[in-house]
Amino acid sequence: MRILGVVLIVLGAISLIWGGITYTRNRQVLDIGPIQATAEEQRRIPLPPIIGGVLLIAGVALVVAGGRRTTV
Helix, strand or coil: HHHHHHHHHHHHHHHHCCEEEEEEEEEEEEECCEEEHHHEEEEHHHHHHHHHHHHHHHHHHHHHHHHHHHHH
């Protein structure tokens, strides 16, 4: 559980810092016989800050819960 918690904390921090996922897409602009032209487009998938916050809180909860040992 601790490992999953740390992973969630890292993902939450990354989503809060970057605020989204950016990727590049090649798009064909012109296609006339043997002549072709392409253009690169950068697209962004925005991630709301609430998602990063929820991931951080869940990660901290898992790390804390994973650290507790029950002795019987």
